[in-house]
Amino acid sequence: FDNFKGVGRPATPAEVKAWDIDVRPDFKGLPKGSGSVDQGQELFEAKCASCHGTFGESNEVFTPLVGGTTKDDMKTGRVKGLSSGELPQRTTFTKVATISTVFDYIQRAMPWTAPKSLKPDEVYAILAYMLNLSEMVPADFVLSDKNIAEVQKLLPNRNGMTTDHGMWPGAPAKKGGIGNGGVPDTANKACMKNCKQEVQIGSTLPEYARTAHGELAEQNRSFGPVRGTRTLGPEAA
Amino acid sequence: FDNFKGVGRPATPAEVKAWDIDVRPDFKGLPKGSGSVDQGQELFEAKCASCHGTFGESNEVFTPLVGGTTKDDMKTGRVKGLSSGELPQRTTFTKVATISTVFDYIQRAMPWTAPKSLKPDEVYAILAYMLNLSEMVPADFVLSDKNIAEVQKLLPNRNGMTTDHGMWPGAPAKKGGIGNGGVPDTANKACMKNCKQEVQIGSTLPEYARTAHGELAEQNRSFGPVRGTRTLGPEAA
Amino acid sequence: GAALTAPLAARASEGDANILQNPAWTTSLGQPVAARPYGMPSQYESQLLRRESPGLARVGGASVSFAPLQGLFGIITPSGLHFERHHQGWHDIDPSKHRLMVNGSDDSLLKKAKVYTLDELMRLPSASRIHFIECGANTGLEWGNVAVPTVQYTHGMLSCSEFTGVPLKYLLDDCGVDYKKARYVLAEGADGSSMTRTIPMEMVESGEVMVAYGQNGEMLRPENGYPLRLVVPGVQGVSWVKWLRRIEVGDQPYATKDEAVHYIDLLPNGLHRQYSSVQEAKSVITTPSGGQTLLDHGFYNVSGLAWSGRGKIKQVDVSFDGGINWQTARLEGPIQNKALTRFNINWVWDGKPAILQSRAMDETGYVQPTYGQLRKVRGTKSIYHNNAIQSWKIIESGEVSNVQVL
Amino acid sequence: GAALTAPLAARASEGDANILQNPAWTTSLGQPVAARPYGMPSQYESQLLRRESPGLARVGGASVSFAPLQGLFGIITPSGLHFERHHQGWHDIDPSKHRLMVNGSDDSLLKKAKVYTLDELMRLPSASRIHFIECGANTGLEWGNVAVPTVQYTHGMLSCSEFTGVPLKYLLDDCGVDYKKARYVLAEGADGSSMTRTIPMEMVESGEVMVAYGQNGEMLRPENGYPLRLVVPGVQGVSWVKWLRRIEVGDQPYATKDEAVHYIDLLPNGLHRQYSSVQEAKSVITTPSGGQTLLDHGFYNVSGLAWSGRGKIKQVDVSFDGGINWQTARLEGPIQNKALTRFNINWVWDGKPAILQSRAMDETGYVQPTYGQLRKVRGTKSIYHNNAIQSWKIIESGEVSNVQVL
Numbered sequence A, B: 001f002d003n004f005k006g007v008g009r010p011a012t013p014a015e016v017k018a019w020d021i022d023v024r025p026d027f028k029g030l031p032k033g034s035g036s037v038d039q040g041q042e043l044f045e046a047k048c049a050s051c052h053g054t055f056g057e058s059n060e061v062f063t064p065l066v067g068g069t070t071k072d073d074m075k076t077g078r079v080k081g082l083s084s085g086e087l088p089q090r091t092t093f094t095k096v097a098t099i100s101t102v103f104d105y106i107q108r109a110m111p112w113t114a115p116k117s118l119k120p121d122e123v124y125a126i127l128a129y130m131l132n133l134s135e136m137v138p139a140d141f142v143l144s145d146k147n148i149a150e151v152q153k154l155l156p157n158r159n160g161m162t163t164d165h166g167m168w169p170g171a172p173a174k175k176g177g178i179g180n181g182g183v184p185d186t187a188n189k190a191c192m193k194n195c196k197q198e199v200q201i202g203s204t205l206p207e208y209a210r211t212a213h214g215e216l217a218e219q220n221r222s223f224g225p226v227r228g229t230r231t232l233g234p235e236a237a
Numbered sequence C, D: 001g002a003a004l005t006a007p008l009a010a011r012a013s014e015g016d017a018n019i020l021q022n023p024a025w026t027t028s029l030g031q032p033v034a035a036r037p038y039g040m041p042s043q044y045e046s047q048l049l050r051r052e053s054p055g056l057a058r059v060g061g062a063s064v065s066f067a068p069l070q071g072l073f074g075i076i077t078p079s080g081l082h083f084e085r086h087h088q089g090w091h092d093i094d095p096s097k098h099r100l101m102v103n104g105s106d107d108s109l110l111k112k113a114k115v116y117t118l119d120e121l122m123r124l125p126s127a128s129r130i131h132f133i134e135c136g137a138n139t140g141l142e143w144g145n146v147a148v149p150t151v152q153y154t155h156g157m158l159s160c161s162e163f164t165g166v167p168l169k170y171l172l173d174d175c176g177v178d179y180k181k182a183r184y185v186l187a188e189g190a191d192g193s194s195m196t197r198t199i200p201m202e203m204v205e206s207g208e209v210m211v212a213y214g215q216n217g218e219m220l221r222p223e224n225g226y227p228l229r230l231v232v233p234g235v236q237g238v239s240w241v242k243w244l245r246r247i248e249v250g251d252q253p254y255a256t257k258d259e260a261v262h263y264i265d266l267l268p269n270g271l272h273r274q275y276s277s278v279q280e281a282k283s284v285i286t287t288p289s290g291g292q293t294l295l296d297h298g299f300y301n302v303s304g305l306a307w308s309g310r311g312k313i314k315q316v317d318v319s320f321d322g323g324i325n326w327q328t329a330r331l332e333g334p335i336q337n338k339a340l341t342r343f344n345i346n347w348v349w350d351g352k353p354a355i356l357q358s359r360a361m362d363e364t365g366y367v368q369p370t371y372g373q374l375r376k377v378r379g380t381k382s383i384y385h386n387n388a389i390q391s392w393k394i395i396e397s398g399e400v401s402n403v404q405v406l
């Protein structure tokens, strides 16, 4: 069949505009606009702080947005705490390598209970405030579609990503793709007999974890080949 | 695996006795006992007539138990109405070829709301009454495990069954099985082009049948490639 | 009509309001995970239910509810919409009190009669297989003439599930059955009717017959025999004894009520066929089908189901002109033994009247018969095993209705 | 223990009271057909539910509920128990108001952007296929050490369904996409998060990626994306965008939040792997499994699931001694591309401690790695894509618990 007669219709320009709001790493899709750190602080306190904390530091509702990045990381474009193991937790800015990602996500999804309620200028302002909290821009900074590409060059983890792995299909990077062409990390063998000398136990279930998921006896059928182990209450082992 | 260690246990004789109540055409499994037409009538009126009618003739709850058989059928063992087309409806006794079937079924399943409540003597009595209603035995008849094989010889449709068909697997009758060895009735061909001259419509949906199943518009999704046809109400075609 | 197609078209020159204004679900926070620890279909799916056919049975406890095939996809029947056929109602049996007994019509037919609990049965080697189940009376209302309007009522005593259980042969082996002598198996249920049917030992020996506890990943539903039912692939549903509590091996068939008074096929010569069991190859188009109306001319995916009690489906052909010309449909794979097979075929409806048919062929080479061919042998009063080619007529208005082509 | 096995044994010399006295369901009339026009599981199945792992997520709208794999059979996940992962909660979307738009990051990438209604999409050629879906974070809690007690929490972000829908390629063809230039697809949802993910065009071109509306015979459940979701076989669940409303073709990947901040795999060198998508071969024994206790010594059917994002499962081996010796398990067929595969193996438990493991091999020859092998490359902070061999330790009491063998 060369066409599906009667199925679908062209999208109008207004329709595409209404839904095509994504912003790519090369800033394709970025709306025009601007906003200052000050404006952003006001907006953030009003619309974001209740969940993310006044300084984007809260762990209450979600992992913190900011923190864990250093001036040095901004130079190298690699968050050092990720390899040194000193990072207490991975905040958004310790991970993100593309500033477009944060703009795009706030614009499409935040605030959580009122997604898509922000105007472009508001998104710029809020992002400016978050960049200031991350010590990437000064307090009098005005972020806009004109200068966001400059900010990208300061992102602490901008060089922190690799696509050199086997979990993206298609050609390897050297042949125009972005992965390694599908080569897996490990090469276990299907050994069948006397495959090793001894069994090395790396970890066993901690006692608190055994009971942290409620009464396991009640998470299995009360008939069948096994019973759920009684983990709570007087009968528990 | 030659055994399933730890699984299952021998059934006790009492257990087998409690559940093995089936009665076969050769009367294997038939309990000892007896009952008269008179006793049967009393029991039937008390326990069966509300659903099946005093004479087993009711069509209210289920198709009638008795009726439609003739003295002549009893001689031939073939209910003539089945081939002549004169039978208004097929009652139990117009069809059944094995009296064991009726005994077995009443014993296991009737009365409908109190299955397995009848003692063997009661089943004999009720069956005696039903045989009398069918004019197979006289009013003073006492049915028992001793004479039931004689009654079998009078069943109006006792010669009315065939297993000469392809819908039972295994060897054909001539090689020890009971079917024809799996030969189907029809042999259509997968003709693809110009397979016939014209389309002969044998039957179309009667108007009353179109609306007898409720509003068809409400028996389909309200989206998708089609809608249920509106068959009732003002908008119906 | 224009009213029906309105939602398809842009509502204003600017575009569709459903796009230009974000809907509520795009601008708000939704419900949390596990809001429904056991989920249910959307509220917008409430029109697809299992339904009785009015006047078919007098009491609901000995009746049928039909699966809404007109709205189903693929081959797995949602367990909540699986067709029902009960003879004395359904119960929700306590599995801790349920037992399975295996005994012989005669002690000489096995080494020992045994009793199994669910705890024990579920320890045995299990198999999981996808099979269709069709009532022998499916399409039985249509032997004489067109009688019901939709595929739910013409073909809805049909479902297909992934069953998990123990091959019955393992239990018979465990009891030391003498297969030379014991050529028949009686299966008995634990409901009020204690439904009994004779099963051919050949099918048990093949390993296909299972004592199933699982259906579509979970335990059987109560309406389908919880906690145990017999699965007899390819054979009519009445043999798939529900609430299974006893298996007896015997040297003769049992002529139980539902194989001596019902599920017997009346022939024109007045004889009834007894022990008719296998469901022969059959198919039906489910979209579009009777009681539906096409919204528009143009492209359609015509979709349906094919199955055979004798093995795999090999080919399904579809006709749009009442059986004069045929085209081979796509089969969705993998095509499995005694399972529903979904077929699809492209079609452009030009708005003219059409008669749609499908015709299944199974791996034995058997081709589904026409009404003319089938009635020539079986007449019109057989009740059971009607596997004739189904026809749906489409008229200019788009309305689809049930017709029979000879 | 004796208390546990009591129901297995005859209660008196005469026999089991459950046999000697007929139970109530055998001596009474049950409920009528269609008592429940849409059926539900037995009341005795109420312990198998999808559940959250306490402390895993702070809010239910951006959390996970796990499927109770410890009690499931075969490969089809009952839709009511399908695992959930939402980022901004779930909605029950009105399908008559839902639209799917296809556009380009650039007008030059396609001939025309189009809008489709459900009425229209469901007219297109459809395919039905069984596929697993696994969250990239499945087993993620266990990267560093044993953290959770049961297979529901270790592996329960895993389900498998028969999906029906339109191959996405047909829609892209219909819009005249320039496949030379457009090598990436952005899929976008209609929920609050408007979830977006980049999909490789290679997978779309293969015909495997589908815009699905059907799941296990009926429409998708609301929690799983009703009325449309993308099906990306073999790829982690987050790419299977739910409540799908837009498809954009582009010449670059999009680095959306859930592929630039989450679903990125931290390596020991501090780099994160981006666009890791394919789920590599993996398996787990579900019966017996952590948090269960064996009732008795003797015969057991050991049962589990295997799957691979790279194709079919070829072989599953099981060890009872912590990986020193292995035996090949039975695979329940048909074995399908990027679908769960159920395996079973016989075992007689002699009452001594044992460590059970399963090891999957897929059609590419890839063998599921040990924890030791995997950590050597990926360290312990990867969060995503933990496909290491799972071990269950059984002690004398019959209690099974979660351990890691290197």
Ligand code: HEC
Pocket (backbone or CB within 6 Å): A044, A047, A048, A049, A050, A051, A052, A061, A062, A065, A091, A092, A102, A105, A106, A110, A111, A112, A113, A126, D059, D062, D087, D088, D193, D257, D261, D262
């Ligand atoms: C009612 C609670 C709430 C409010 C208010 C809220 N957020 Fe969020 N935010 C969340 C949750 C929950 C997530 C995680 C969502 C997910 O899992 O996809 C999140 C995620 C984010 C993320 C992504 C972080 C990451 O690492 O994935 C950013 C950035 C963000 N929010 C910014 C904002 C901004 C800016 C505002 C105000 C304009 C805001 N949020 C308001 C709850 C909230």
Ligand code: HEC
Pocket (backbone or CB within 6 Å): B044, B047, B048, B049, B050, B051, B052, B061, B062, B065, B091, B092, B102, B105, B106, B110, B111, B112, B113, B126, C059, C062, C087, C088, C193, C257, C261, C262
């Ligand atoms: C409450 C209603 C009710 C009562 C009381 C009742 N029956 Fe029935 N009987 C039925 C129904 C309904 C069926 C059909 C069951 C089925 O579909 O399997 C039936 C079926 C039968 C059949 C099988 C008929 C056939 O052709 O399949 C026999 C024989 C029978 N009953 C005899 C009896 C006898 C004898 C009694 C009393 C001891 C009795 N019934 C009491 C409702 C009743």
Ligand SMILES: [Ca+2]
Pocket (backbone or CB within 6 Å): A006, A007, A008, C008, C296
């Ligand atoms: Ca149109």
Ligand SMILES: [Ca+2]
Pocket (backbone or CB within 6 Å): B006, B007, B008, D008, D296
């Ligand atoms: Ca035991």
Ligand SMILES: [Ca+2]
Pocket (backbone or CB within 6 Å): B020, B021, B022, B023, B029, C104, C105, C248
């Ligand atoms: Ca017997």
Ligand SMILES: [Ca+2]
Pocket (backbone or CB within 6 Å): C085, C134, C135, C136, C137, C236, C237, C238, C239
């Ligand atoms: Ca049936």
Ligand SMILES: [Ca+2]
Pocket (backbone or CB within 6 Å): A020, A021, A022, A023, A029, D104, D105, D248
């Ligand atoms: Ca775009």
Ligand SMILES: [Ca+2]
Pocket (backbone or CB within 6 Å): D085, D134, D135, D136, D137, D236, D237, D238, D239
């Ligand atoms: Ca996921």
Ligand SMILES: [Co+2]
Pocket (backbone or CB within 6 Å): C087, C258, C262, C263
């Ligand atoms: Co019947």
Ligand SMILES: [Co+2]
Pocket (backbone or CB within 6 Å): D087, D258, D262, D263
């Ligand atoms: Co996330």
